[in-house]
Amino acid sequence: MLNEPFPFGTSFARIFHVSPVAMTITTLDDGRYIDANEAFAALVGVRREELVNSANPEFRLSRFLGEDPAVYDSLIRPLREEKCRLRTAGGEVRHVVVSSQIQEWHSQPYLFTLLQDITDFQQAEEALRASETRSRLVFENIPLPVFVYDRSSLRILAFNEAVVEQYGYSPEELRHMDVLDIRPVEDHEKFLRHLPTMPPDTRGFGVWRHKRKDGRIMEMDVIGFDFTLEGQAARLAVCRDVTEQQEIRRALMASEQRHRIFAETTSDVLWDADIPGDVLEFSAGLTDVFGYHLDSKVPLDWWVSRIHSEERAAVSEGFYAALAGQDVHWSAQYRFRRRDDQYAHVLDRGHIFRDADGTPRQMIGAMVDITRQVEATEAAALAAMDERRRLARDLHDAVTQSLYSLTLLAETARRHARGGDWKAADEYVERLGELTGQSMKELRLLVHELRPSLLEKEGLVGALQARLDAVERHSGIQARLTVNLDRKLPPTTQLQYYRVAEEALNNALKHAAATAVHITIQSSDDEVTMEICDNGKGFDPARTGSGGLGLVSMRERLEKMGGRFELITSPGAGTTLRVSSPRQEGYDG
Template structure:
């Protein structure tokens, strides 16, 4: 009895005597207690039902029922116990009865072996196998000595068209023509030396067709040596690479037929393929970097922010095209003016993934445009100078000559009646002619007549009125506010004098007026010039188009920013008003 008790206590298995009807533990050894985490006394207060995992309990009870009914002599099963700390322990249970023959069933022995590690290893192996079978790549386990396949996953079988048994009957040389050419021993030498490597090769299917693959090979030492190969079908990648090479070739050919520099920016990889930059900007091939920063660094600092904003705005709007002009630094440090036109490619989510464009050097065109602009500006200036000269000749020289002519006619009439007056008027005519010749010489030299000051304007106006007041000529009254005249600039004073001369000359030649008036007054916010006569007047709407004089007065008013008004009615004389604002910036 002592010997049996010693075996019971020292057994490497958990052993317990259990009531076959209630499941109560009656005797139990220390190994059983160690597996469950309970003390002996605690175990003797429990039944096997108390510590059996709920998912395993019914199977255990079913086996006990068959045992009690005499339908089985014993049974074994894997089951889980819930330990005292609520952790799980896997055991292999063997149950044998402690009754014989027709005895009434009462007790049985339960023997349990801890198989937790084995179960976890099996679960891990099952998980690993599931992962291997569900991966998108083919997995091959190879014997390094023979090259024979020891294991493969379903993906590898599908890709090559073999069943698993057919695949495992093959060697690497039978599916990889490049390895067959090189030889297995040389291939294995490279695998051992590298330990792990990635190579592109070809695999042959069961139907004889071949397809490109990327193989990641690792040399593994476990209980023995293995080769683990992860095989990926790269047919689509190779097709894309071939298409890209063809596209690049077409791009290079296109570049050779144009002066443009082309670029292709992969926004995801931030890689830029460029062509034509060597020829267009003088860079060496090795100096043209594939990153976008290389291009950004060569933008003119004043253009950089604007160009990048233009691209960002185009993307924000979802535009497929954008264009911009900027300055780009050549290899020699000079800047070329560039017209850059880009096309933006988006993926299915609307994210920009690629940009393609062409840079055209428009430096010469911009220089030509600038030359043309300056030429047009010079031509406009010439026309403006011509118009101004024609206006000044009309308003100054011609009007002055007309006044001299009128005076000489009067001298001719007076020479017999009042010779002294005629001589004095002839002298005035000579003085006026000398002044006219002085102004003509100035025009010939390309110089403007000397500008008047505001104060000189009063003197000139008085002299003009005196000239008109020769005997039997039109008489004008003059009223000039000294403060108003003094506030005028030289330019304004000259324009005012010309307007007065033109208005008075028109009155003298056309109106048959007897009297007139000239006034220059300072009103609220402006200076007002007024020239009136009591002549025959004219109809503004029916007496023909505007003459040169009225056209010139209008042009002078525009240059001054002033308001010109001519009021005329048949039989009621003419009134000319010129309002010059005092808030102009140049005053």
């Protein structure tokens, strides 16, 4: 009834007029408006003053609802909701949910009607359809928890069904509670301190922590207003659960903070590409590494234009080809122009994020300055070339000359032997033996110089670990070395295995765009096995050819040892290289 729980004309009138839900009170016989709130007037497009007590038939509720007898007749049936279309005074069609009930006031029946505009709130349609039929006062029809409490005693005076559902208390329990009971104890002092500072016309009270009966904490966005109820200062509060949104917001802030800290502390240049927007944003590392100061996002062309002209087309084509395909990773090694117009060698990798349709939306990656590594590699290559030249000179100056001398001595000894001068022939054969011994010493020295110094010093395991630490890990590749050997390997096996591993690692780094590589070395009773696995692009061995990627040299190294060579790969499936050789008995290092 209209006089429960508020006397008609007091708090009910206040709620009636400020409610965002359109409401009317009409006579049963002729549909004349006894009252209508501003929400209804705004909904139908007519000023409230023109509606109340108006005899204009154009303003009748039945006219706004299309004068459908079935719809209008259903409105006088209690506990009934109807979903229908409402045509405003301006001709606009709005979708509304209408519910009415007959109430008596001063022994005179009236039709109390609520109209909820669901045109812009399709999501609310399901909630409205599933909710219980609203048959009481307006605040009980609001799907959000609504409290009315005494500002002095804080005692809860009224509540709607949503409060019972949201907080888990029974109606009987709520009638004996105050608003401190729905808050954590540690928040009481803050609430009591804040309460007197809120002006009477305050609408938004902010986000507060509320407590369910089961102890679970909810974060509620509270809005409302103050009014006078039966001579006492009261407050109506509408609460919306924003726990999930707050958790997402905090998680996002934490993620952004971690990203900011990472971007500030890493020496790499992080970047974020907005693919639809064709713009790129760099971390502060761009300034530290390359000298550029950017205050905002830049077009992707800004990045492309600073790639060395010899590599620009290939890198750009590879970038956009990765976006056009179904790849999730992109990588490239190229030269990038610094602000001082000098070029740095960079290893650039990105992860592509696509929507449900596979359309690329974003790519996030990092540029690593590998100039020192490249320069070191080039210096090592030049040193190796110089060393080869020196060895060639040594071979020519020492071994080749020795071989030539051996040939002359052998020919001279042969002539003396044919002539019967055995004494002279014996002298030449003796000199031949001495020169042969000297040549063998020089050859051993050259062979010793050809052995990798790190391998000689650290052994196979140490040399491979140093390689992984110096090259793969510094290039951002996850590298692991697993060893299960019960004794030291012979130097020949260590050297050949190191060369095979070096070739496979170079392929994974240069051609496969791998992000992880795992080397396993283990021995059994019969053989020693080494396996190198990467998660790179893989390839078709048949299309690559038997001589591609150093496969021939690998196979030849193993065949010289009587070993086996096995290659497992296919496009997109990574590469596994497995080699094995017979175990040499009697060698214990």
